[in-house]
Amino acid sequence: MKCVVITGVSSGIGFCTADMLCEAGYKVYGSVRKIDDATKIAKKHGKLFKPLVFDVRDENAIEKSVEFVKRDLSKNDNIVSLVNNSGIALGGPFKHLSTDIFRKQLEVNVLGVVSVTRAFLELLGAFKGSKNQGKIIMISSVSGRRAYPYMSPYAASKFALEGMSDSLRRELMMYGIDVIVVEPGPVKSEIWNKAPDKNNHPYINTDYKESVETFYDQVVDKAQEPLPTEILGNAIKDIIENPSPKTRYVFTKNKFKEYILPGLLPDRTLDKLMASRLKIKKEQ
Template sequence: MKSVVVTGVSTGIGWGVTKVLIGKGMHVFGSVRKPEDGERLKAEFGDAFTPLLFDVTDEAAVAAAATQVREKLNGETLFGLVNNAGIGVPGPLLHLPIDELRNVMEVNLVGQLIVTQSFAPLLGADLDLKGTPGRIVMISSVAGKMGTPFLGAYAASKHALEGLSESLRRELMLFGIDVVIVAPGAVATEIWNKAQNIDLTPYANSAYASKLDQVKNYMVENGNKGLSREKLGRAVLKALTTANPKTRYAVVPNRFMNWTLPRLLGSRTVDKMVAKRLGLSPDA
């Protein structure tokens, strides 16, 4: 049975990836931060699921989980690693607390490398293991190529993750380990229900106050119309199993309007469109 480690599986994309991979006969080692989430998923998915308890920023806990997986693999290589765990913090960059920026980068960038360093030996960087080298899938975002107002910290972390992934892919060629980016647009997950309750009062006295509410409402509305978690799971399955995968898969609802056209129009034109929609022009 092929085994895959997936981070951040308690809800959302990670849950969708877990469901699809298990449905294809794979064993998933899924990371959670709360023991009760691991117990719930174990009850849901049965013996095909093994919970791993760690936060991606906790090096010692991640290393302990890698040791746990190594013991289960019994000298064989790990088929895949899906770096999915991540967070987003909204707010205008001129006013965003620097500690919040640091936290987003710590989870979305540094944490991904912490996990990769711990599990890369199991994917084949440890030449004493038997089996074909595994593959890493990095869950990025459309924000890894296009910055959205008031999600600058998230966009910065995903741009950085894409650069890290490209360098990593070329470094790991030495071991035959591939790195593939899956970059989703809006996905219909629980996060959008939580977004309704985001506290934007710290920015109430800024010039951005009315714009922030407008962006929040727009994102919640469109997020709930996003792709299913299972569709993202199928994209990850493809990235893990295709013989000659692309280096990057953009999985975006209404792809032409939300991905292809903005890329064709160029940044300045898109700037003007965003400014008009959100009232970000000086004379708005």
């Protein structure tokens, strides 16, 4: 049986992907931080879904989950893919962010991916003579290529993930393991529900008040009209089943305006456009 490991399946992209893969007959090992978060999908899919309980920052818990997977796999089971989906989004004006905010962001979105990926490499076939050649799918973001103001911790984590993925893909050619990056724009996910209230945020009494509120109106609120998670779930399933996938896939509304055009413009031109759009004005 084909088996897939997915981190962060309690909601959003992770939940939808796990659900779709189980429907297609895959066995899914899905990570949650609390066992109760796996109840809904476990009840629906029975033995096709196996919950793994760990926080991506907890290497001991990750190792215990790897041992569980090894014991649970039957002779004819193969881990065909690891989907690194767990993540958080933190932000705000750099001037007013603590180092702890950056540390937490990087511990989850980067170091957590490092820990999970390294732990599951052997099961994906990262040893000489292995007949299994799995895929590692990294859920990045358009913010890993296009950095908005007030998203420096998140952008830093996703830029790091993009670079690490390229390096890792080339290293793992030795074992035939591929690394594919998926870059979504705003997606229906609880990740955005944790953003501060734009009318009661920590920056009301700072120079950035007007600009941050404009950012909420134009960027964060856009996440309330997101891509359906089904688009990402189907795409991930297609990548797993594609023998020759691309190295990157971008999924966002207004792709030319929000992704392609910013990559074509000179940095200073893009700086001016973003500053104008978000009302970032030099103090006179």
